[in-house]
Amino acid sequence: MATSRGLRALVAESWFRSAAAGVRADTVHAPITLPDDTLRDHREAHPLARVFPLLEDVLGQAARDCDAILAVSDEAGQLLWLCGSPASLRRAEPIGFVEGSNWDETIAGTNAPGMALRLDESVQVIRAEHFRTSVQRWSCAATPIHDPTTHALLGVLDITGGVAIEVPQTMGMVRAAARMAEAELARDSLQRRTSPEPAAHRADIAVNVESLGRSETLLTVSTGSRNPVTIRLSPRHSEIVLLLACAPRGLSGDELAVLLYEHDTSDSTLRAELKRLRGLLGDELLASRPYRLVAEISADWLAVRARLSAGDVAGALLAYRGPLLPQSTAPGVGRLRAELENELRQAVLTSRQSNLMSTWTRSAWGTDDYGMWRAQYEHLPTTSPLRPLAAAQLRRLDRELGVGQPTLRRP
Structure with a gap:
């Protein structure tokens, strides 16, 4: 926060950029760069249009409850959607916090959406830390949203309001909602690439699994000539995909449960996890009875084992980026992790x-x-x-x- 002892370093740097760009502290409004006649078309064509309903559902009511505003901007800092109570939206109009306005920090001065775009990281700006005087009664928390395939910056999710949003939990909620949006974009992109095609034109699906030295698996799906899609899986889904990748013939629900859980758990817990995973991957990729991945599978740990089998110890060691899902406590994953590490270690000793x-x-x-x-x-x-x-x-x-x-x- 801005205090008598001065501004936080990243805020001070933003103030300098704002002043250097010609922003005046006494400027009242942020400018409109998307007038009404172009705003609608721009919103409909923007990738974030596919996930705004999700963001509104997840955070919209929370914003209204604390008399705040949910805002989503594009990659240029232009506000595409606002959601809040009528009273809060009216209070934001005098500072130009309206749909179509531009909150890039070099245009509107220091603010959380603008800084999140500039720094490509989550930012919270509290009251007097804003560069423009007219905005200093407000506080905001913003985080960037990225394209899960290209990792390009798509825009920013922001919560703007009063004292009620200045708690640390606000930033956590905003980050979580943005990650949900990215997961939804990944699911949408993946399902469009793996959707059924006519038999004569159906492209084979190839899946590459990266789990060495990672707490969350990276899953890359390729379908024919289309661009690959990379998804970061949750820790539990990482374990499931790893176990299925090691079982080409598939696993029954009971077998998967034994490999996945340290203690007995209900069938409904596993079914819920598999339902969520199938919602992400699609029925074409994750089959059931038994559960299996219907694709050509490659994996970083399988590449290590292949090199060991060929006697290439140096190549295997180079490809080994660390233990398999090192934070996982799933019994099946732990056994695979120990087996791979022991095989490689023994090969190095024997060399x-x-x-x-x-x-x-x-x-x-x-x-x-x-x-x-x-x-x-x-x-x-x-x-x-x-x-x-x-x-x-x-x-x-x-x-x-x-x-x-x-x-x-x-x-």
Whole structure:
């Protein structure tokens, strides 16, 4: 907040950009850059038109309840939709916070929608932090919305109001709603690409799954010559897709539940998760009885295993970006994670190549691997500058883990 001690750094930088662009602090209105005769067509053609009803449903009533305004802008800062009580909308008219107005910070001065566009990140601006005096009785919280396929900036979701929205929870709600909108855009794009086509023209579906070193899987779906669509899955959906990708023949509901949940859970819980996942992927990609992915599957962890099978330990280590869904506690995922890590680790040890061992011990998952440090030490040339480092790491681990004093010598 702006206080007698000064502005926050990012706000001060925005003030400088606003002043440098010629914005005057005593300017009352934000300008209209989309007059009524072009606003409607511009809104209908904009990608966010597909998700505004969702945003209004999720946040609209909350905005009205706290006497605030829900606003959605395009990538140029032009307000395309406003939602709020009649009284709050009337109070916003004198400062030009109306549909068709432009709130780019170089046009309207420092404000949350404009800064969110400029910085491409979530921003909250509180009262006196606004550059224009007429806006300083308002507060706002905004976050960008991106195209899930191209990652291009589509626009901004904003809540503008009074004291009631200055709590941290407002920013959390705005971010959550924006992520829901992006997920809906991804689902819409994916379903349009996987919708049934005439048999003679139906394109094969290829799916690439990336789960190494990630808490949330990236799923890329390709259909023929169309541009691929990449979706970031929720942690639970990440686990389900990983398990199905490892079971080409599919899994029954009971089998999937055993692999997915640490403790017994109701069938309805799993069915609800699968229903949500099918809503995202579509029936053409996620089949049932048994549950399976109907596509040509490739995956980053399968690529590691393929290289190991071919004897390419260096290539497998290079492709290994970390443990499989490291934050997952699903039993099936944990078993796959441990199997892959053990296979790769054993291959590195068996290679007797100190450079591969060094790559392992420099990683986040291998830095405390006593056995690997020991093997690395023993296979390093006596003149290697890495040998004292390996010896020091062994002594550190001996102190921390109580492994027992090693005898550091060449075999």
